[in-house]
Amino acid sequence: MNYANELKAFPMGIDTHQELVVYMRDDCHLCRSEGFVASNRLNVSCGGRSIIAVLNVVYGGHIPHGHIGLSNSALERLRVRPGTPLTIKHAPPIRSLAAVRKKVFGHTLSDHDITAIIDDVTRHRYSDIEIAAFLSVCAGGRLSLAEITDLTRAMVASGERLAWGDDRAIYDKHCIGGLPGNRTTPLVVAICSAGGLVMPKTSSRAITSPAGTADTMDALTHVDLGVADIRRVVEEAGACLAWGGSMNLSPADDLLIRIERALELDGEGQLIASVLSKKIAAGSTHVLIDIPVGPTAKVRSQPEAERLESLLVEVGAACGLSVRCVVTDGRGPVGRGIGPVEEARDVLAVLQQTPEAPADLRDRALELASHLFDMASGQGLAAGREQARALLEDGHAWAQFKRIVTAQGGLKTLPQAVYTHEEKAARSGVLNAIDNRRLAKLAKLAGAPASKAAGLRLCVALGDRVEAGQPLFQLFSESAGERDYALDYYASEQPIFSLVNQP
Numbered sequence: 001m002n003y004a005n006e007l008k009a010f011p012m013g014i015d016t017h018q019e020l021v022v023y024m025r026d027d028c029h030l031c032r033s034e035g036f037v038a039s040n041r042l043n044v045s046c047g048g049r050s051i052i053a054v055l056n057v058v059y060g061g062h063i064p065h066g067h068i069g070l071s072n073s074a075l076e077r078l079r080v081r082p083g084t085p086l087t088i089k090h091a092p093p094i095r096s097l098a099a100v101r102k103k104v105f106g107h108t109l110s111d112h113d114i115t116a117i118i119d120d121v122t123r124h125r126y127s128d129i130e131i132a133a134f135l136s137v138c139a140g141g142r143l144s145l146a147e148i149t150d151l152t153r154a155m156v157a158s159g160e161r162l163a164w165g166d167d168r169a170i171y172d173k174h175c176i177g178g179l180p181g182n183r184t185t186p187l188v189v190a191i192c193s194a195g196g197l198v199m200p201k202t203s204s205r206a207i208t209s210p211a212g213t214a215d216t217m218d219a220l221t222h223v224d225l226g227v228a229d230i231r232r233v234v235e236e237a238g239a240c241l242a243w244g245g246s247m248n249l250s251p252a253d254d255l256l257i258r259i260e261r262a263l264e265l266d267g268e269g270q271l272i273a274s275v276l277s278k279k280i281a282a283g284s285t286h287v288l289i290d291i292p293v294g295p296t297a298k299v300r301s302q303p304e305a306e307r308l309e310s311l312l313v314e315v316g317a318a319c320g321l322s323v324r325c326v327v328t329d330g331r332g333p334v335g336r337g338i339g340p341v342e343e344a345r346d347v348l349a350v351l352q353q354t355p356e357a358p359a360d361l362r363d364r365a366l367e368l369a370s371h372l373f374d375m376a377s378g379q380g381l382a383a384g385r386e387q388a389r390a391l392l393e394d395g396h397a398w399a400q401f402k403r404i405v406t407a408q409g410g411l412k413t414l415p416q417a418v419y420t421h422e423e424k425a426a427r428s429g430v431l432n433a434i435d436n437r438r439l440a441k442l443a444k445l446a447g448a449p450a451s452k453a454a455g456l457r458l459c460v461a462l463g464d465r466v467e468a469g470q471p472l473f474q475l476f477s478e479s480a481g482e483r484d485y486a487l488d489y490y491a492s493e494q495p496i497f498s499l500v501n502q503p
Contacts, residue, residue: 005030009046009084010067011075018258019128020053020077022088023062023069030088031057041091041127044074046084051077052091052125077124096120097130103137111150118154122252131259139267148269148311149318155277156319158252160227162200162283171197171372172279175290176271176308177209178298180440181335181458183343184290185213186220186241186401187350187365192372193239194391194400200234202244202282204254204274207261210443210455214243215340216347219452222409233407241404249281250274266298272311276319286322288371292330296436299330326371328364332434332462335361339448339455339476341414351398360461366392417453417476419483423490428468429499431460438496442475445486451478460497472497 007030012023022044024031036042038057043050053074063069068086070078080086099113109117117134120126126134143151164170173188185203193199203213217223223243225233230247233240245254253274260266279287289312292298293305309325316323335346335358349357350365366388373384391397405411439456447454459471466472477483490496 005034005088006085007068007088008066009075009078009080009082009086010063010069011082012063012069012071014071016071016073018073018124018255019071020051020074020124021056021071022053022074023056023058023071025063025065026057026059028065028068034088034090036090043089043091044068044078044086046078046080046086049078054127094120094125094130100130100134100137103142104133108144109147109150114147114150115154115157118151118158118252121255122158124255128259128262131256132263135256135259135263135265135267135270138269139265141268143267143269145311145314148272149315151269151273152276152280152315152319155250155252155273156280159248159250159281161281162227162230162249164198164200164283168198169286169376170282170284171199171376172201172282172284172287173199173290173368173372174275174279174287176275176292176298177207177266178296179292179294179330179436180210180333180338180443181343181346181361182292182333182364183211183213183216183335183337183347184361184365184368186217186347187361187397188369188372189239189241190351190397190401190404191365191369191388191391193237193404194396195369195373195387196238197372197376198234199239200230200282200284201240202230202242202247202249202278204244204257204278206449207257208264208266208440210338210440210448211340211343212449213241214245215449215452216343217241218243219340219344219414220347220412221405225408229408233404236407237400237404239400239404240408242408244278244282250277253277268308268311272308272315276312276316276321276323280319280321284321286372286375287316287324288368288375289323289325290328290368291325292328294330294332294436295433296438297330302327322375324371324375326368328367330436333436333439333458334358334364336458336461337455338439338443338458339446340452341417342455342457342476344414351392351401353393353398362392415453417451417478419477419480421475421483421487423472423475423487425466425468425470425472425497425499427499429466429501431462431464431466431497432500433498434462435494435496435498438493442486442490442496445482445489446475446477447479447482451482454478454482466499
């Protein structure tokens with residue numbers, strides 16, 4: 001060992017999420033002798049483990065002499081104790097970055113190029129800036145069908161795969177997103193698994209929305225399940241509703257999603273590879289995909305939806321997956337709650353068939369469930385919808401949901417928000433449009449999904465006659481600052497709710 005290049009581990013207690021960061025004193029002998037400067041990539045190793053981390057230089061006495069500071073993620077990856085000797089040197093060049101630059105100049109990536117990029121991303125060799133460059137250059141329809149297929153396969157190969165050990169069909173459902181409150185997945189899983197379909201459902205947390213399925217389910221039960229837990233829950237209940245990020249299924253996707261969330265970017269090719277790689281890794285054989293279309297949804301037009309549908313079906317077929325897409329109404333939010341807890345309230349209301357259950361959420365869930373039943377039996381959509389309706393109305397779906405939740409650790413008590421504000425209409429009119437994107441941002445500014453109880457509850461729906469002074473929504477937050485920040489945004493931006501005079 002070259003002791004001149006050795007420093008001792010010093011935990012900084014800094015959460016850099018999944019980015020690996022190290023910290024060195026400005027007067028550290030290694031900074032001077034090796035020419036290390038801020039933002040250099042360093043190879044840090046110990047006992048056969050090594051990481052490539054971004055260097056931050058610290059001025060002052062925060063780090064003891066002879067030590068190197070480690071972010072929480074760097075400490076976790078190296079699995080070392082404070083004071084453990086570490087070897088530090090310049091990181092070797094990342095060869096796959098040449099392929100990223102190749103794509104910058106408009107060239108097609110080969111299977112080898114994409115595999116190398118995903119392998120390096122999975123091994124944490126890319127900085128956040130380099131991941132952002134890859135995502136950006138692949139966005140905007142720049143990936144061909146072959147490139148998307150290769151990306152999907154590479155992401156599947158980056159982690160583990162669930163195999164269910166027999167020839168039975170395994171079903172899944174996914175929504176492209178873009179509609180606040182569209183929490184159909186827990187309902188569809190409960191209905192369809194009550195009808196005998198096997199659905200080991202893994203979902204992501206929110207990328208650009210106020211809540212993902214995993215965020216909503218995390219408000220209701222435990223979702224951080226490992227592979228062994230998934231198997232146990234599915235064997236006990238025939239389905240699960242888990243967070244995919246707690247497993248090693250397509251781990252490259254989780255690293256890419258983290259940067260997509262920061263960029264508020266969800267490129268077409270990466271979206272397809274992200275969705276399908278997780279389904280394939282979970283052992284699914286049949287997948288239903290909901291594509292909402294609307295002027296402020298993620299997919300804006302029918303031609304765009306048709307292109308996305310074609311790519312999803314073709315890439316799925318190339319990877320041995322049967323995919324069916326359903327184009328749905330994306331003009332406005334679905335349900336009344338927006339944010340993890342408020343969306344959970346809607347899910348429970350539909351399953352328990354209470355009077356306040358949102359009819360639009362219920363109807364959309366039944367429509368999607370009918371497609372899955374048709375995929376399973378070929379009985380037709382009308383028969384599939386009748387089966388779904390009966391399972392919901394006779395209580396079988398609610399009983400099945402409780403069975404799943406019990407297997408995952410039991411039902412949690414939903415938290416209450418600390419601050420509540422009711423916003424009222426300034427004038428009368430008919431509600432003819434709701435801006436999905438601004439509505440989602442309003443809920444995020446209130447604290448969702450980081451604060452489970454944050455978000456909002458709609459008091460009106462598209463087509464309603466609204467009178468001046470009538471409540472439009474209730475806003476929920478955990479701090480006065482978040483509440484005020486959200487309300488300032490609501491007052492200063494273009495209207496979220498469009499009211500027109502009734503003819």
